[in-house]
Structures are given as structure tokens and as C-alpha cells.
Amino acid sequence: MDFAAVLLEWYEKNGRELPWRKSGHPYEIWLSEVILQQTRMEQGLDYFERFLEAFPTVEALAAASQEQVLRQWQGLGYYSRARNLHKSAQQVVSERGGRLPGSSKEWLRLKGVGSYTAAAIASMAFNEDLPALDGNVYRVLARVFAIEHSIDSAAGKRHFEELATNLLPRGRAGAFNQAMMDFGSLVCRPVHPLCVQCMIQPMCEAFARDRVHDYPRRKGKKQPVDRYFYYFLFYWEEPPGAKQFFVQERDKKGIWQHMFDLPLMESSVKISDETVFTHADWRFVFGLEGWRQEQQPVDLKHLLTHRRIHARFYPVRVSGQARRALHQRYQQTSREDFHELPKSRLLERFISRLWS
DNA sequence: AAGACGGGGTC
DNA sequence: GACCCAGTCTT
Numbered sequence: 001m002d003f004a005a006v007l008l009e010w011y012e013k014n015g016r017e018l019p020w021r022k023s024g025h026p027y028e029i030w031l032s033e034v035i036l037q038q039t040r041m042e043q044g045l046d047y048f049e050r051f052l053e054a055f056p057t058v059e060a061l062a063a064a065s066q067e068q069v070l071r072q073w074q075g076l077g078y079y080s081r082a083r084n085l086h087k088s089a090q091q092v093v094s095e096r097g098g099r100l101p102g103s104s105k106e107w108l109r110l111k112g113v114g115s116y117t118a119a120a121i122a123s124m125a126f127n128e129d130l131p132a133l134d135g136n137v138y139r140v141l142a143r144v145f146a147i148e149h150s151i152d153s154a155a156g157k158r159h160f161e162e163l164a165t166n167l168l169p170r171g172r173a174g175a176f177n178q179a180m181m182d183f184g185s186l187v188c189r190p191v192h193p194l195c196v197q198c199m200i201q202p203m204c205e206a207f208a209r210d211r212v213h214d215y216p217r218r219k220g221k222k223q224p225v226d227r228y229f230y231y232f233l234f235y236w237e238e239p240p241g242a243k244q245f246f247v248q249e250r251d252k253k254g255i256w257q258h259m260f261d262l263p264l265m266e267s268s269v270k271i272s273d274e275t276v277f278t279h280a281d282w283r284f285v286f287g288l289e290g291w292r293q294e295q296q297p298v299d300l301k302h303l304l305t306h307r308r309i310h311a312r313f314y315p316v317r318v319s320g321q322a323r324r325a326l327h328q329r330y331q332q333t334s335r336e337d338f339h340e341l342p343k344s345r346l347l348e349r350f351i352s353r354l355w356s
Numbered sequence: 357a358a359g360a361c362g363g364g365g366t367c
Numbered sequence: 368g369a370c371c372c373a374g375t376c377t378t
Contacts (some may be wrong), residue, residue, distance in 0.1 A: 191366075254361090255361070255362085345363065360378095
């Protein structure tokens, strides 16, 4: 038996039961594929259910505000996925009367739908004969056929695409693509692959050479850029017991666009706590001078680091003049209202830890 | 072609 | 705490 036949046989017994596989609705498949870009199944499943409940149809999604959409996406990361999905839903409704695209070529025209997602949707929803190459597929092919091409080069991608096209059994693209992905995440896993119980193992070139962990090949990784975020929670109580504080909406470029966070000073280098409060450019935070007299002793909480983002968090009680000055630059909110705003996971953790 | 974009996982 | 994962858009 050839590779595709063994794989499909495995899939019939071991394929995962997923909500969007049952329904077969293009809208649900589209939504699931966008959520699962760069995201693990276990993490994305709840988001899929809640998102579909909030926006059951493409019309409902198009009619929602961006803030509502982002709030459903909160905590998932890569928020441009949500913004593109929203934009594309509006495009489908306004330009196509709510009728979803019927071919991969049409899907490709939508924002947030690239070559992988277009092929995945078209093969699953319409059984179009097209391979969908995601990270799982690259890994499986690289191992089974001991492919030396790097998966992060244009030439390498073309090579994998050609190989997958040749392997694809005509008329069974939907099952084949899903089988590849399930097999890649359940058996041919990135670390600790289950070679001992793998049905493909007899024909796996990497296994034969005892080189499973050398595939897929990649070019060298680059150094991540460090960004240091110094957040300020300027707060007061009014009336007593009801905490109020300032937030801002990030509406420019860069990370977390259109999401809410706290007044912030960013630096490309690490700054000590003392330096933040003595030498930093406070005008950037306050928009005014003459605020220093209002500053209270700082209760420094915790430090949280991300792979690239390093964030520190300073609660500062403010009153009177400083509050009026800050009002000109930031929006006021309360604990309860803040809960309803779209915000990053990072900030969510800051706030909940501070006021838990 | 290279970099930006998040969050969670492992060891 | 360092490293891994890997679709799409932007530059």
C-alpha cells in the first residue's frame, strides 16, 4: 500500500471528532481554520464554541462591532486574525449578499485567508483537489520522505507543495488533508513522536536512518527583539470602595491594535524601577508637566516577562490635579466596566492579580 | 526575503 | 528561564 492509503485507513479509525467536521458548514470551517492558525486545538476549541454562539452566521458577524469581535477573541492572541475575519465577513455580506466563496481561488481574496486556509476550507467544504500544507504536513512529509529542503524558504515550500500534490488521492482531498493534520499532531508530533506504534513507520525514511528528530529542516533562527513596557495603574476610589482608573485604546501601529491597556511608557532597553520614576519622559505619560508633586510612593507589584515583551507594573494612587491632567489623555473606567473591554491576556493577568 | 504578530507548551 | 511552535500580512 502507498502512503495515502495507509494514512486514510488510519484516519478512519483514529480521526478526531470536531464540531465543524460534523456540520460541514463553510462558515464554521472557515472560523475553525482561522482560530487554529498558530493555535493548539485544546486552546481554540472553547473559543470556537463561544464565538459561534455569539456570531452564528456570517451576517451576524458582519453586523457586530469590532469591539464585540475582539472581546470574543480576547486571550487568543494574533488579534489581526479577528480583525481580518470581521472585515472579510462584512465584505462577503456587502459584495456577495452573504454567500460564502465556493472555490479556493475566491477564498484567497479574503483578508486573513492565505494559501493554507483557502486550501483547507475548499478541500473540506467542497472536496476541491488541493493539498493544505500546515506545520503538521510539513513535518510529516519531511520525515517520511527525508526532505532536506528548509520549510522556511520559498524554494522549500514549493518542493513540499509539489510532493503533497503528487500524493493527494483525487476526489479525497478533504479526508487526506484532515488525516495529515491529525496524524501530524497525534502521532508524528514535533517532540516525542510515537514511532513505535506508527503505521507509517515501515515506509518512513527518517525512521530508517534514525534521524526523525532532524526533520523538518529549518534555517537558523533569528534573535528576538526585546521590548520593555512600563505600565502605570493610576487609580483612586470614588465613591470610597469603588476603584476607578485610567485606560487607553491602542489605535496606532504595532501590538494589540484597538485593544485597551493602561498608560504606558515603552523602552527598547531595560530601565530600573528607580530610573523609571526619576529620569523617564513623564510628559509622554501625562501629556503635561508639573505632575510630580502628586506622585505617591510606589507599591511595586510583580514582573512578568514574555518571549519578547517584558512588562513591569506600577500602581500609583492619584488625586486632584494629577487626575485632571490625566483625564485629558486617557479614558476613565471602573473595575466592572474594564471587564467588558477587549484587552490583552498580559493586561488581564496584571489586573486580576492586583485586585483578586 | 525578512520581520511582526501572542499565547501556551516543554524541559 | 530558554526554547519551541508556524499562517498571514506588511515592509
